Amino acid sequence: MRLIFWFVAVLQLGSLLFLSGCSDRRGQKSGVHPDDKPIGATMAIQPPLGLPPVPIPVENPETAAAVALGRKLFYDKRLSADESISCATCHNPLIGFTDGQKHSRGVGGKSGTRNAPSVVNAAYSRFQFWDGRAPSLEEQAAGPIANPVEMNQSHDICVSKLEADPEYKAQFRNVFGPGRITIGKVENALASFERTLISGNSAFDRYEYGGDKRALSPGAIRGLAIFRDTSKGNCATCHTIGEKYALFTDGKFHNIGVSVNAEGELTDLGRYDVTKVEADKGAFLTPTLRNIAKSAPYMHDGSLKTLKAVVDFYAGGGNSNTYLDREIKEIKLTGQERADLVEFLESLTGELPPNSGPPQETAPSK
Numbered sequence: 116m117r118l119i120f121w122f123v124a125v126l127q128l129g130s131l132l133f134l135s136g137c138s139d140r141r142g143q144k145s146g147v148h149p150d151d152k153p154i155g156a157t158m159a160i161q162p163p164l165g166l167p168p169v170p171i172p173v174e175n176p177e178t179a180a181a182v183a184l185g186r187k188l189f190y191d192k193r194l195s196a197d198e199s200i201s202c203a204t205c206h207n208p209l210i211g212f213t214d215g216q217k218h219s220r221g222v223g224g225k226s227g228t229r230n231a232p233s234v235v236n237a238a239y240s241r242f243q244f245w246d247g248r249a250p251s252l253e254e255q256a257a258g259p260i261a262n263p264v265e266m267n268q269s270h271d272i273c274v275s276k277l278e279a280d281p282e283y284k285a286q287f288r289n290v291f292g293p294g295r296i297t298i299g300k301v302e303n304a305l306a307s308f309e310r311t312l313i314s315g316n317s318a319f320d321r322y323e324y325g326g327d328k329r330a331l332s333p334g335a336i337r338g339l340a341i342f343r344d345t346s347k348g349n350c351a352t353c354h355t356i357g358e359k360y361a362l363f364t365d366g367k368f369h370n371i372g373v374s375v376n377a378e379g380e381l382t383d384l385g386r387y388d389v390t391k392v393e394a395d396k397g398a399f400l401t402p403t404l405r406n407i408a409k410s411a412p413y414m415h416d417g418s419l420k421t422l423k424a425v426v427d428f429y430a431g432g433g434n435s436n437t438y439l440d441r442e443i444k445e446i447k448l449t450g451q452e453r454a455d456l457v458e459f460l461e462s463l464t465g466e467l468p469p470n471s472g473p474p475q476e477t478a479p480s481k
Contacts, residue, residue: 151299153181153307154292160238160311163466165320167360169238169310175253175303177310180290183474185308187286188301190473193276195266196222202259202305205231208472211409212312217417221265228383230417233410235467236403238310241366245399245415248389252306257298270298277301314406317465324359331462338459341452348429348456352442353401363405363463368398369440372433373414379436383416396438408461422457 157176160169171177188194189202205219206212212234219231229245237243243255259265260273277283277296287296290304319339321330331339342350354363374383374397386395399415413419419428430453432445448456 150294151291151297151303152176153178153290153303155180155290158182160313162313162360163315163320165315165317165324165360165465166236166313166362167239169313171310172251172253175306177307178290180286181304181307182311182470183308184286184290185304185306186470187474188305189308194260194268194273196268196272200266203473205259205265206234208467211235211406213410215411217412219265221259221262222267225264225267227264229415230412232402233406234309234312235314235406236312236362238313239362239403240364240400242400246386246389247368247400252309253302256302256305256309260298260301273301274298311468312471314465314467317405318462319361319459320465322462323356323361332458334455334458335462336459337452338455338457338462341448341456342459347446347448347452349442350456354404362403364401364403366401368395368400369442370397370436370438371399371429371443372436372439373397373399373418374416375434375436379434381436381438385415394438397436398438398440404460405463405465408464422460423453426453426456 152174153176155178158179160171160177162168175181189206192198192201192204194201199222205214207214214231217230218226218228220226232245237252241250243249243252244258249255249258257270260268261270274296277287284296287300287304288294291300318330318335321327322336341347342354343356345352353365353367353369355361355365356363368386370385374381374385376382381397384396386398386400387393389395407413408422411420411422413422413425419425426448429443430446430448433439433443
């Protein structure tokens with residue numbers, strides 16, 4: 116089988132900053148206490164055309180108040196040591212919740228080694244960060260705050276800043292009930308907001324699931340056929356398309372030949388750093404392709420600037436290394452077929468929820 120697309124799109128999310136992690140270094144581990152569970156009436160997240168119901172953990176039920184608090188925190192630069200960056204610095208809603216940089220920069224201009232993945236649709240992923248080291252949005256959320264290459268602020272100082280703000284104190288009481296602010300509550304609020312950042316109802320969705328056969332251009336329709344064809348792109352093996360919805364990711368980790376030097380050696384061990392399993396060397400999480408046209412540059416290291424470059428990379432079979440996935444092989448695609456594939460990928464740009472930008476009282480990160 117020939118896989119051209121184990122595309123590793125955009126970072127950084129980011130790292131969503133929290134959701135996804137701008138750098139390759141871990142933040143402090145935080146504990147979650149029962150008192151960190153939101154109270155009050157729960158709310159449903161209505162998935163758009165092309166997406167399944169959003170999974171919501173029992174220990175962190177979705178409430179409107181928690182989402183509003185998480186949204187405020189997401190755009191607040193006080194979460195960083197020098198108050199120069201917020202989550203939205205690496206996950207900017209104006210550019211697909213990424214930062215458009217090869218490697219995202221944190222406090223003091225420090226640079227990581229990975230691209231910021233988009234936070235969009237991270238709610239559907241079992242793993243967060245390119246190497247999957249966080250098993251939930253909650254556990255991912257606080258990592259970048261303490262990471263010295265990102266926000267570089269201890270959790271204790273972060274909490275003390277929020278405690279000193281009467282408005283935040285009142286908001287946290289409204290969301291979680293009486294008690295002090297904790298980093299667990301910060302995590303839960305951020306995760307609650309991030310779960311609402313889902314995007315569907317793209318031209319592809321209207322074509323595939325909405326019955327509108329005019330929603331896609333002729334080139335995009337040809338590109339979809341290449342995407343699915345096991346003798347052509349075979350992209351859908353890892354970037355899955357289901358009968359009723361499409362996540363465009365298998366949720367697994369693959370070595371596709373990225374971050375390999377001239378000697379054929381891996382410069383980033385990826386999933387191996389988490390599992391210590393030999394076969395995981397150089398393997399990274401398959402990203403969703405939704406909104407991929409907005410999240411350049413691509414791959415976990417931000418090494419490819421355009422979708423055309425990504426298609427050409429996979430058509431060439433990736434970079435050879437000891438741990439290259441056996442599915443990665445050179446394939447034959449004409450120039451027109453490559454252009455059609457890119458046109459299809461561009462059709463995956465969907466709608467974002469209306470309340471995903473910065474709250475009115477908070478200026479967006481730059």
